[in-house]
Amino acid sequence: MHYYRKSRIIDMVILKLPDEIEKLRTSNLIVAEILCELREKVKPGVTTRELDRMSEELSHKRRVRPAFKGYRGYPFALCTSVNGEVVHGLPSERPLISGDILSLDFGVDYKGYFGDAAITVPVGPVSVKAQRLMRATEESLYDAIHQARAGNRLGDVSAAVQQRVEADGFSVIRDFVGHGIGRSLHEEPQIPNYGVRGRGIELRPGMVLAIEPMVNEGSYRIKVLPDGWTVVTEDGKLSAHFEHSVAITENGPDILSLIQ
Ligand code: MF3
Numbered sequence: 418m419h420y421y422r423k424s425r426i427i428d429m430v431i432l433k434l435p436d437e438i439e440k441l442r443t444s445n446l447i448v449a450e451i452l453c454e455l456r457e458k459v460k461p462g463v464t465t466r467e468l469d470r471m472s473e474e475l476s477h478k479r480r481v482r483p484a485f486k487g488y489r490g491y492p493f494a495l496c497t498s499v500n501g502e503v504v505h506g507l508p509s510e511r512p513l514i515s516g517d518i519l520s521l522d523f524g525v526d527y528k529g530y531f532g533d534a535a536i537t538v539p540v541g542p543v544s545v546k547a548q549r550l551m552r553a554t555e556e557s558l559y560d561a562i563h564q565a566r567a568g569n570r571l572g573d574v575s576a577a578v579q580q581r582v583e584a585d586g587f588s589v590i591r592d593f594v595g596h597g598i599g600r601s602l603h604e605e606p607q608i609p610n611y612g613v614r615g616r617g618i619e620l621r622p623g624m625v626l627a628i629e630p631m632v633n634e635g636s637y638r639i640k641v642l643p644d645g646w647t648v649v650t651e652d653g654k655l656s657a658h659f660e661h662s663v664a665i666t667e668n669g670p671d672i673l674s675l676i677q
Pocket residue numbers: 484485486488489491496505522523533534535596629660
């Protein structure tokens with residue numbers, strides 16, 4: 418359906434036309450499919466460097482460009498964050514071991530339109546605490562997506578993440594946020610994982626949001642390792658991360674990175 422509007426930019430957010438949303442759906446579906454294929458390869462003994470190489474090969478096969486590689490100098494195609502690593506973990510030759518949890522964050526550029534999504538997966542059997550952390554993080558993402566509708570405010574999305582996460586005694590990262598996505602990987606608005614209902618910009622049809630709760634088992638405090646990329650929990654406890662790119666339509670949230 419088409420909708421009337423005066424400007425393509427409202428509150429600094431670039432609104433997308435329906436045909437642009439379809440292009441973003443294509444790139445996000447490719448991201449989702451690649452994440453699914455990678456998830457199946459995750460098991461003890463596999464290295465995150467192997468998963469990175471696979472993500473490059475799968476991108477090449479689908480004629481898309483891995484969006485992270487070279488972005489602000491990022492040296493890999495995939496972000497692989499293990500256990501106490503929060504986000505932007507660098508793929509390495511260290512084999513995964515049973516009990517690890519692994520976040521896979523991946524993005525592509527397809528004909529100038531970006532896709533971006535992330536999942537956290539268990540490596541073999543993991544602790545009950547790790548399972549609860551992953552479940553709370555993923556559920557907070559879906560609670561947030563439920564709030565991503567026209568007429569709501571950005572604070573409704575942020576508050577939904579925080580409420581679900583803190584209900585389980587976990588904490589949301591303050592220093593990294595979700596973002597708008599479109600012809601750039603990162604667009605306005607910034608989407609914190611904490612906030613107050615009713616505050617912030619009004620959500621409108623045509624906005625496309627990459628919502629990405631980053632959740633710590635313990636304190637929300639983080640530090641960046643000397644490699645300049647890897648974000649880790651300050652207390653060494655676990656962290657999980659899930660992300661979807663979501664279009665706001667007149668008929669509610671439309672998850673572009675979801676395989677139906
Ligand atoms: N999903 C992450 C983000 O939106 C991935 C970016 S990794 C980078 O920030 F290497 F591209 F920076």
